[in-house]
Amino acid sequence: MSVSVFLSLTQSSAQQRSPTSIEGSIKNSNREALVGATVGIAALNKFTLTDAQGEFRLTAIPAGSYTLTVRYIGHQDAKQTVAVSSRTVHVSIVLEESTSELSEVEVVGKTDTQLAKEQPIKAEVINTRAFAMQPTTMTDLMNRASGVRVRQTGGLGSNANLMLNGFQGQAIKYFRDDIPMDYLGAGYNFALVPVNMLERLEIYKGVLPVRLGADALGGAVNMVSKRSYDKYAESSYEIGSFNTHRASANLYYQDTTRKLFVGADMFVNYSDNNYDVTVDVTDEETSTQHKEKIKLFHNTFKHYYGELYGGVIGTRWADELRLSLTGFWIHRDNQYGATMDQAFGASTSRQYSVIPTLRYKKSFLNKRLQLDQFLVNNTIHTEQVDTVRGTYTWYGTFKPNPARRGEMTPQGSLADTEFSYFTSRTNLSYRIHDRHRVELNVVYTTLGRVGKDPLGLTFAASGRDILSVPAEYDKLVAAAGWESRFLDGRMTNELSGKFYRYETRAMDADYEGDEINRSLTRERWGVAEAIRYTFRGNSFIRFSGEVSTRLPEQGELFGDGNLRVSNFALKPERSTNVNLGYRYQNSKRYTLEINSFYRITHDLILNVPYNLLLNRFENVNDVRGLGFEADATVSILPWLKANGNFTYQDFRMFDTNNKLTEDARLRNTPFFFANLGLTTAHTNVFRSGDKLQGFWYFSFVREYYLDYVPKDREPDGLLGLWGKAKFDTDNIIPDQSVHTAGLSYFPVKKLSVSAQVRNLLDAGIYDNFRIQNAGRSLHLKLTYIFL
Template structure:
């Protein structure tokens, strides 16, 4: 694009500059300073300055999550028309830029978020799960291949103790249509991972942290597309576009598709068949997923800063090979299908000279799903079928049509008391209802209804009030938060009784208070100290209460989790060398865990107490401009506390199962410019991931490995109960033609073809290779 310097008179010219990243995406709200003039880039990434011809110039550029620019020029003609900023994906910038978006408010610097910058790797054939697993203190748990059940471990907390958001909105309203397992990097700007307390704009009942998936925010006219193909007949494709009709009206959308046979080989779980077949191939594990979203909006009008209407649709067709807690029995006919149409509305406005801000989100939709298990017979791990005289591989036949109704309202109000103190209020309300039909469903005898016909309801409200403050300039920053939690639910308990009746209908409700305090102290320009403490509550979720009607029974006897959490961290940046070190402590009561029940069912139950502490470190080093090395590690000890039940007293001091206690990454990347032609780039990268052995059921502390922090030696427990040490090596390369917007990437995962497992010792894929093509039209 040609940028002109237009004469304004004998002594001045008008200079236009566009700011982009190295993916050629414009960067809006970047702060550009030339001598004593300062402006922010508009939606096209552009600024304009009126400059004197004869002056010398000092130009500075700042933008969140990008490295700053400082350059000097002797004449205006030497100032470049375009600047490209390099991603800084270590921690959020400490530069406070006043904007109209609450996500860039100063409280984001007080409560530290580990920013996973998806833009820097969007061209690579890398999954979001794999990318997050390279992040300090984060362990993504996935029970199989593409589309399988996914949870995340942060500082010892996992499952529903970690809450997920999309652009600051709780993610529940999108069902299974949008999650870590199926969202491509192409539609994301970044992922924010909060460990410990979370900021007010993400008000929720998270116990141990939160993950916020931030959508791509390109405001310039653009179309980009990608297609990926890999092992196990895996296909992933994505298209995203945005178009501005004028300065106010815009429209856009995104579409992505995931498909995989997931037919990788595993070690044979059958103790008899393993004598003749040590390896078997998964044969009923296909995953098919489609998601589309379209939006139209307006901004910078007298009555609104932004209003946007969205409409999403998704469809999932998923085969189930085994239960989520065991690979003992294979299934060849059980399926889980769902789809939904999801309208959304978002409105933003600032009033009274930008002192008061309002951000309102609304969504209502019905997720329609099918749970199918009607086969008269069973399969073994060789895929051989044996007929039986009754239906249901899981011993409980089903052919259910289920409607899940979701309503979500999120109201965020901010008020700037003065430049040093900002008050925030966030109220999030969720309503969920489940009902359906199943001709094979269990009957409630005295009601003459099947279980799924009885409506099950869940209501949750979280009100949070927060005050962010800056003291002594910006040397000390604090964030104080108070929360009020409330929920109620009504439904049928299926976890215990075989013969169900109206007496098994439970109605539960609870209220609770929580609080949190976060502090950030700037010791000097390169060194920050952070501390946070909270008394948190986590309400039982609708999945834990309702079950999933396939493998998880309902349990309305669950109590809210409670936890006192402390975090202390230090971070430093010296030139191209950066490091951070963080520690945490947890004291948790009534933790909710998934345990095996009557096979094939599992059920969520409360365990009485657990104590946890740990530490993590992260470092990165850039050598010259094109070489980068990084490493991180996490060690944590999450152990049971006192138990009232005599049968559970032996658990005291033992590790909470299914939680890795040590994992680490080391990696490197190198970039080479002008390899074959001008404006091309070749990137090579490698990552080695290690997970120390852990246990799928509790073992006595005396049976744990000896050695420093349990990092050496072998457990003396039952080998069937141990998930062994795991090492996974990923290698990749990417070639880009920047001028043409074309790139191709190749990645090999688990290059050493090691046996990899996750919680409950569910086996994952061996060596696999993936190829990704990208095209971008500006």
């Protein structure tokens, strides 16, 4: 094997033996960067892929001597012995082209993304780095995954509700780097974070890993932050239709000792969101309603986010100590409410916070015991302004009404509320020996709410502002797990148990008399099991099941002091989930995955009307159902790849004591959706070393229903996949087909220009409770890597 290897090592004679890193670049014989080369150390089961500059980094490498393996299709493998001490090792490797046939090349290394996909616990893993240069959104990427639908109530900045295998809302929990994200409020979520800010997105359906400590029924989303290099600086700017602007910047720096680091992440989102929608408007002369296309006029969204961080790594007293200070500010014009029945023209809402956090990681007992501790304490401020004495029409015309103090509600609002958060997350992992590992994860959260609203609701007897009475909520979720490997690693078993506890202290807002102090404590237990068995070759089968609990959240128990009243009688949701799946991967040509799932949920918590004006959360339903999903990726040609998936889920009500709703589909929930995609990649198109990528995506959602519909009124076609429903079309969210296409061009390795057209055919798109989303839009994005 003919390989040229250039190796430079910068090492210290210090006696310290903390984990360090190996980094460097991989090039071909023409000194061109090789993108996607596999680099790893098999003895440690650590692998990664080179980035767009042909660079890589392997972190947390214990001191010792290792064989570094590099593989790239069409090139000869390279192996290099690397000695690791207390300093970062720098490697530069050149691969020679292989004269053997492509079919003889086998890549055995696996990236963190690949490893996450192959765990016993099922996860949809989206490699966001592959889309970092495109003017796409996290919502677009998630909607292309099987079993996943994002329910968005409008354009950029609107509320986004994720649905996983039939579950949605608070049944799904959100994490950032394994930490619950509640303390970030609306400032950091998947609908707003630029794609190039993340390394990958992990979407768990049903059972969760022990390290994600949460009371989730339907699954969780873990947003894994982008990994940085010693010196790194990148910026991007996107402009789009409806006066949309999105900008981001990432900075990271390590000093020459490789012990100290500092960094910054920043992004901005802005949009007028003034797209066309079709709504019911009232004729001024006849007072009759008719449908008409109008342009939204009070729908602006502004969002600023910044994070500064720094710390130390690789010292005797800390593998990593990271301090960060995060700030965000959001302004939203409210054009409509939960539905598009009424236009608003002046109401606004704001949210902002400054958030200090600390994270500490340390290994003990010769790296067998790992500690990961996270702490945060902050306050999120929210403001709701609704003081217009009158109402607006969809044409933007204002109609004065002195009897009103607000347009959204007759009494109006000047609510100013503070939500305080304290979260402690402790994770301990101990490797008993190579085949057995135990883990403990404890998340303790304290939340408080206090505020004021001179126009808001009051207690009937005392007249006190409801928001001015403090409400407190404490939650503890503890999980313990045992991971075991058998049959030479071909079988992996993960057994875990969970303990849930919450306590509330608040004033009951029943609006019927004297104030009543309420305190409540509830406790529950849960258990989960996940098994993966690997067959000979590149295929495996996995099974998981759990009995889980979802505790009521603060807002569901306390209300919001405005239109949502309290309900301290809420019981936790209970669910039994079972998953069975099979995955086969041929690294040269295709990947196929098939999964099935069954869910049965009791005491489902939903927001329902309380009277003509107010609403509250109640335990109203029991739901059960099953579903199937399939996902495939095929390399048709060296430069052309295709992928597709579909999801069918049949979730229905039971024990409702109502003939109309018994065995009816879960309302406002899609039951069939599918995706197709084509991507191309070309090099040396207009100049030597440039790259051109093309992409086309198609998404289809079968019609579904706003409300519960008797089963005999559903379409007669097999599984409801074709035919027409036998009831009023106003209750139907129709079939939807959306095409998206674009191009990305890399004239040089540090610069990219990408254009994309969403909803190419300008189809009518309707989402949560039939709120209409934007039609055709054009987006252009520029990305430049400084270092």
